[in-house]
Amino acid sequence: MNEIRQIALAALQETSWDAKAAWIARADPSVPIELEADLIGDGSLVAHIPGRPALSFVPPAGLLSRSVHTQEGRAVLIHALAHIEFNAINLALDVVWRFSGMPEKFYRDWMGVAREEAEHYRLLSEHLADLGYCYGDFPAHDGLWEMAERTQDDVLARLALVPRTLEARGLDASPAVRHKLASGGDRRGAEIVDLILREEIGHVAIGNYWYRWLCAQRSVDPVAHYAELALTYRAPKLKGPFNVQARMAAGFEPEEIEALQRQ
16 A cells, blocks of 8 residues: 555544554655545445544533633643644545545645644644643544535535635634633643644645635636535634634635625
8 A cells, every 4th residue: 555545544544643643654755646546435445434532522512611720621722622633634634535636736735734733633642641631531522524524525615614614713713722821821732832823824725725726627716606615515604803814824815804704
């Protein structure tokens, strides 16, 4: 198994970060890509997607809320961030193996995202351990992966509603999360959030690039078509405040940001 999309599938099915990271490391620039290969036909390949540790899932309203002025409260918040990053690894891997026929750069871009998301998770997991906890110790919600499942049949919908919507929401939330950790005395946690924000801008930019590329291929208007996709796939309506500076750096057009603010 040495083709990059098969490597992504193998990594996606692994439940541990160590195993995922080992597979991801194998997908270096020398690994070939079969652009047209259909990997979805064999149901046995997709029996364990997404691979992740045993978790207790609850609705968003059921998530724990603790003061960041306690060690447990800081751990709950770091755990939530670790869950987002573990999901982000799987989401990047999924878009590589699931959608055939895209340009080679598409697959190289998203494997690069998977590598950086794995590093984000490593940093958070180690910090969580320093606080006396590990990933899986607290409940989580599954909104990110639920949207991935809804958009599994259309790469354009996936790019519109995962990197450009749910993951871009992280750009908006990061300043408040960083402030909360810093105010609770968690300097290391705040430093990790700063690093993640810088690199997540690049990840959302990749989503924007390929979303617009596909819109051009299909001759649809990016802004109008986004509104249609958000309605069709029941995307959550995003509420401010929006991190306009980060969104602009990630490639959102002023027209798109104005549409967000109007809604």
